[in-house]
Amino acid sequence: MVKISTEDEDLNMLMVMGVTGAGKSYFINQLVGKKIVEESDSLHSCTQQCQLVPATIAGHKTLIIDTPGFDDSKRTDTEILTEIANVLTAQYELGVKLKGIIYLHRITDTRYQSSAIKTLQMFQKICGSDAMKNVTLCTTRWSEVGANLGAKREKQLKEDFWAYMVHNGSAMTRFYGDEDSARTIAAQIICKNTIVLDIQKELSEEGLNLNETTAGQFIGNNLQDLEKKYREELSDLEEMKQKLRENDRAMRLQIQQDWENEKERLRRIQEQQVSLEQPTAANIRQEITKKRGKLDKIMGFLPLAFGVFGALIGIPPGVTVGITNWMTGDDGNGSFFDLFN
Ligand SMILES: Nc1nc2c(ncn2[C@@H]2O[C@H](COP(=O)(O)OP(=O)(O)OP(=O)(O)O)[C@@H](O)[C@H]2O)c(=O)[nH]1
Ligand SMILES: [Mg+2]
Structure with a gap:
């Protein structure tokens, strides 16, 4: 020290x-x-x-x-x-x-x-x-x-x-x-x-490391819950994309947009998880x-x-x-x- x-x-x-x-x-x-x-x-x-x-x-x-x-x-x-x-x-x-x-x-x-x-x-x-x-x-x-x-x-x-x-x-x-x-x-x-x-x-x-402390684990658990939620939502969106008919273009675009937003949310959560490991x-x-x-x-x-x-x-x-x-x-x-x- x-x-x-x-x-x-x-x-x-x-x-x-x-x-x-x-x-x-x-x-x-x-x-x-x-x-x-x-x-x-x-x-x-x-x-x-x-x-x-x-x-x-x-x-x-x-x-x-x-x-x-x-x-x-x-x-x-x-x-x-x-x-x-x-x-x-x-x-x-x-x-x-x-x-x-x-x-x-x-x-x-x-x-x-x-x-x-x-x-x-x-x-x-x-x-x-x-x-x-x-x-x-x-x-x-x-x-x-x-x-x-x-x-x-x-x-x-x-x-x-x-x-x-x-x-x-x-x-x-x-x-x-x-x-x-x-x-x-x-x-x-x-x-x-x-x-x-x-x-x-x-x-x-x-x-x-910060993520191993009691306070860090508390935040880490919240992040894990969010990560799980976003992954589930992404998987639902992917399933919807597969089921859509080829000619349903407007709906496909909307789903693609939602998918990208969800992916970005997940990325930010993962970024926080890494940053807690300091x-x-x-x-x-x-x-x-x-x-x-x-x-x-x-x-x-x-x-x-x-x-x-x-x-x-x-x-x-x-x-x-x-x-x-x-x-x-x-x-x-x-x-x-x-x-x-
Ligand atoms: N009259 C009065 N006004 C107060 C008192 N405490 C806070 N205020 C007013 O309430 C508002 C919010 O107070 P802040 O001190 O900025 O609150 P803070 O806890 O620092 O908020 P953050 O910085 O957002 O976390 C300000 O306009 C203060 O002037 C109080 O005890 N009496
Ligand atoms: Mg303040």
């Missing part, structure tokens, strides 16, 4: 996860007191790629990771899991301290949609039960719901949707939509002990070694960490402006806001 000592550096990480539109980016913007990451103005997925936002929380340098929700309208679950696995592996291999995960959910939601169920399942498989004590389950949009109704839904979440996580030590809290509330939630996590997630143990300690930890170690050769001797650990994360995920434009001050601890009055002026 290319473990780099961070003895002199207190660098923490917090991840923010949840379905599309739960308010992940909004929460982070409140936390840092500036609009740094893009928020959605529609029902469509907004954050397409994980984003790195540095912040100082209760005096601790912290990297906040904004994530896209699974079941994204534009990216596959494989792409999203790959990106999250890369970030978590880089954090583990670099020795950055993962303090916890904030999992957001709208209190205004009346039902648990399939995307919410899938995102929660993925989340639990990435973390594993031991890590649940470092998870804060956070409900959002309290201004849009009456106090009694909100409390009733909160109780339902505790007893049903979130029961497993609460049972394993996850805390439940409310985000009231402002900076104070965001800072209080983050500060409570930052003083926790560092955590290692199941996917990090599997990738970095056991050396598994040796994540080996790839990340290589990236760290490469960046270390370029940066570490001259500038130290924080720029190395930024170099590595910057190669894997997005760094919003507003962040780069004040990054040097933040790294050297010279952030004006001790608050993080000056970073973005």
Whole structure:
């Protein structure tokens, strides 16, 4: 392992996860007191790629990771899991301290949609039960719901949707939509002990490929089901083609078109299956070694960490402006806001 000592550096990480539109980016913007990451103005997925936002929380340098929700309208679950696995592996291999995960959910939601169920399942498989004590389950949009109704839904979440996580030590809290509330939630996590997630143990300690991890297998099984479905549909279409009379030209063309579409869907599934087979930890170690050769001797650990994360995920434009001050601890009055002026 290319473990780099961070003895002199207190660098923490917090991840923010949840379905599309739960308010992940909004929460982070409140936390840092500036609009740094893009928020959605529609029902469509907004954050397409994980984003790195540095912040100082209760005096601790912290990297906040904004994530896209699974079941994204534009990216596959494989792409999203790959990106999250890369970030978590880089954090583990670099020795950055993962303090916890904030999992957001709208209190205004009346039902648990399939995307919410899938995102929660993925989340639990990435973390594993031991890590649940470092998870804060956070409900959002309290201004849009009456106090009694909100409390009733909160109780339902505790007893049903979130029961497993609460049972394993996850805390439940409310985000009231402002900076104070965001800072209080983050500060409570930052003083926790560092955590290692199941996917990090599997990738970095056991050396598994992504498709062999619990989360990777979950996606792999979904892909296998889809592959089976598309193969069956292709075989039905081929049978129909054979049965058609020679002169039924319009129908033949339609079937040929359907066949080609189905074939393309199958190709994309197979592409995802191959891409899941990657040796994540080996790839990340290589990236760290490469960046270390370029940066570490001259500038130290924080720029190395930024170099590595910057190669894997997005760094919003507003962040780069004040990054040097933040790294050297010279952030004006001790608050993080000056970073973005
Ligand atoms: N008033 C209020 N608005 C919120 C709150 N949380 C989110 N919003 C708004 O809801 C919309 C969606 O929020 P985002 O933060 O973009 O959601 P997201 O979870 O990052 O969504 P994706 O990036 O698509 O995964 C934005 O217009 C936010 O401004 C909240 O607690 N209060
Ligand atoms: Mg977002």
